[in-house]
Amino acid sequence: MSAATAPSSIRIKAIYEHLDCLLTGIDRLKKAGITGWTVMAPLPRHEIEEIIYEGQPSPVRWWTLTGAVTGLTTGLLLTSLTASQWPMILPGGKPVVALVPYAVVMFECTILGGALFTTLGAIVHCGLPGFFLDRAIQDPRVTDSSFGIVFTGAPVADQQRITEILTGAGAVEVTTGADTIYEVPNHA
Amino acid sequence: MATDVYTSGEPNRPDSYGAANRDIIRVLLKPSVAYLALLATSISVMLFGGWCWYMQIRWGMGVANITHPTMWGVYIVTFVFWVGIGHAGTLISAILFLVRSRWRTGVYRASEAMTVFAVMTALLFPVLHLGRVWQNYWFFPYPNQRQLWMNFKSPLMWDVFAISTYFTVSAIFFYVGLVPDIAIFRDHSKGLVRRIYGLLSLGWRGTHRQWHHYMAAYGFFAALAAPLVLSVHSVVSWDFAMANTAGWHSTIFPPYFVAGAILSGCAMVISLLMPMTYAFNWHKYVNTWHFENLAKMCVLTSAILSYAYGMEYFVGWYSQNPYEQAIFFWRADPSADYGWAFYLMVFCNCLAPLPWYITKVRRNPWALFIIAAIINVGMWMERFNIIVSSLAHNFDPATWWFYWPSWVEWGILAGSAGWFCTWFLLFCKTLPAVAITEIKEMIPPPVKGSLEAK
Incomplete structure (x- = not known):
């Protein structure tokens, strides 16, 4: 050669x-x-x-945080905006946007968003x-x-x-x- | 240098990383006659359940005995049962991982698989209960033609979110844990099998970069999954507790349901792993140490459950609410319609686990297997007792009704067990039912001398 x-x-x-x-x-x-x-x-x-x-920690943690915050926001917006679209007067002065029952949906969306973004982060950083x-x-x-x-x-x-x-x-x-x-x- | 967890008090471990690989791999893809017979039985029972479902679709919901006022029958009972079974897997894999409990290593993979398959089974039941299955898309959160969205304040809607999140996170957690182990299978196989495992392992090579980010991600999955263990069955319990039905409307339901779910899940892990350990000769990896710890979990949760059963009666009495008192006294009346269900539940969930307080019984394989089976029956009876008795004996005596499942409902219940067992049996022979990589972490690493690198 x-x-x-x-x-x-x-x-x-x-x-x-x-x-x-x-x-x-x-x-x-x-x-x-x-x-x-x-x-x-x-x-x-x-x-x-x-x-x-x-x-030095893995940057995957930032994916988890981003996913969790995105999930929480999605849960809040999905429940609140859909209820606000039909702002009916509810008996007993109950709020149209009721955060206590929505907390369940928000919690689940937070976990789901965190898990999905963590998966994505792991795939990207592991080179998979x-x-x-x-x-x-x-x-x-x-x-x-x-x-x-x-x-x-x-x-x-x-x-x-x-x-x-x-x-x-x-x-x-x-x-x-x-x-x-x-x-x-x-x-x- | 890490402190190794290999101590004399724990069971024997394989001598080397390679030995661990070989022990787990040798049972794969080589079905015995007994295995095939078991698989054929499971598939037959599953198909029978499928035929019963076909009958229900063909002739309508009339073939099931659910009718007013007992509109929730075996389908919802079995839905709650399978969701409960799905609890132990994530508890063992996530919570015990976070607290660095060493005994989880041998059993967590099979428990995770059990969780995923149990939730898959549970998810069938809302569809089965729907009747008009072709309209199952109504389950999903989207607006109707008048832009009216579903009510997110409803516990049924919470349940959709809770179960689907739990299933997604459990399935991801299960698969992520499998990736390095599937890569081991890939490197020990050839031809088409190698290609399939190669695809499933996503090209995993165990580079330092992969392990670094993988372990970080795994820790986050565990941290995300841990609160789900507690939340899922709490949300399922709110399906009942949020309703103004006597016998359901109680704040004790979430912890009561979670304890019951962990009890049934751990009992099911014993029921599944005990025969597997003997069939595959995996005593090095799953043995008395693991079963004894599972039995201790059952004893603890059984005690919590017994307290909850007692507290329900106290709350009924202390409230001085005639409807609450009526339903609880009626449930416990031996001559009433469902008195037998109540006493069977108490026997199976409160009394049957008591012998496990004795070490000798906890270490006896037959005693473990039989008591675990009794607990599983008891946990199904608990849901039957809660759901059916409250509906059959509601506020209006004119509507009181004796509900007993039809043969179609029993068939679908059996079919769900067949469906679950089929998935689990297929898993045992195609994927590592013991986590090889974590077993390797328990083996002292091969070292030549002292470490130069500090």
Whole structure:
């Protein structure tokens, strides 16, 4: 391959069998100032979350709040405006817009709005559906029992340094380029 | 480093994450003869219920024995029963998640499935009760041709909002929890099955970004679902309590209904999970520890319910309202039309759970299964007792009537059980009935040595 067509980035994947090795790998990558990696895990471990996000909360909470406020407003408007459309005089001086009975509808709309927006937020921020994720990330060993760190576009110049960091942290396998794509064995 | 929840006081766990996967996956898509026989029975009963419904549509509501003054009969009784059954799932999955109760892990997925299927079953009954099912769109909140909207001050309208919200939130919560587990199934299957699970898992890969936002969203779902557990059956109770009918018009109804719903839901979880645990050999994941805790929940809610039954009588007596007193004394009269229903209810819901105060009984599988079944019968009888007796013996003695369900109504009741069991059986063989990812969280993580990263 000529120098003009040589790729400037490369896939690198490390597989870990131990959580502490994975955490060491992430820590060393962060300290080396290397970015652009994705960590994969078979379960949510808050050690991983802490080391990556350092206590930064997920923005999904803003979706929940927006949904809940939207739901509450919808419940209030739906009940009040529809009653106001036919402002009949009710016996006993009862109000046309009665907030106490409407509170039930408003409450249900608040919860429904919050749940629907949370779902939307989770879909957006999790990057779902994830059918088009890089093939190096699509590794069935990770949903089983292993952990992984994947670079889908590491600078070729950093390849050796990254490989050394990942191997030094205790990776049981480090692959690059086309080797990062794991062929699924016939489990069934 | 996290403190692991793996303690010696809890049941054995699988040795590794991979072992947990294999244990749950091995029961999938390989139906035994017994399973197929059970599924065929459920489908047959469901079809019989469907045929009874056809008879009702064909010949009209006259084939059901609901008539003035008992316009709410088995259909509404069974509607309330199934909504109640649907309570335990969200209680176990949401409230126990928020309080970090560890025993929920083994049982919450099946309980959530039970909730979704029970509410699906409950939702059939307003349509069945409607008679003219082709006009079921009248249920939905939209204005008529004169721009007149429905009355949002009506408890029946509240119920539409409460049940539909509960169903939507429970179904979302159920599915969101399933996504990472379906991804495990996808990676352990091939061909068409792999494609189907691939679609259902939404391409989940367990990246750090996915887990971070997923866990945040899951916590919010739990926080949103928790108040729903208390609100749904409170709203259902207002269908009755807001009416000026003797025996219904009481402020004690919301807590009374919620306690009853949790009792029936937990009893149904025991009834469903006990045979499943033995059939699939899942003792590592669901065992005495879980059943004992469910039994304790039943004992607590049974005590609350017994108090509520007693308090109803006290309120009737203390109010000095002749109509209130009349209905409660009539209900408890053994020689009256529904005296037997009252005493059966008291036996099943107040007395039958008492042996569960004894540890040995709580840990005996047969005792657990039989008492749970008795509670389920009792909870149906409770709704029958409340709804039918108050209507059959209302303010005007000239209209008093003895209501007894017709064979069509019994058939539809049986069909609803068949419908519920069919869904549940299909779920057991196609989706993870035990939450694999949460089971993995209970297993100590594989570590090589001390952590360098701080």
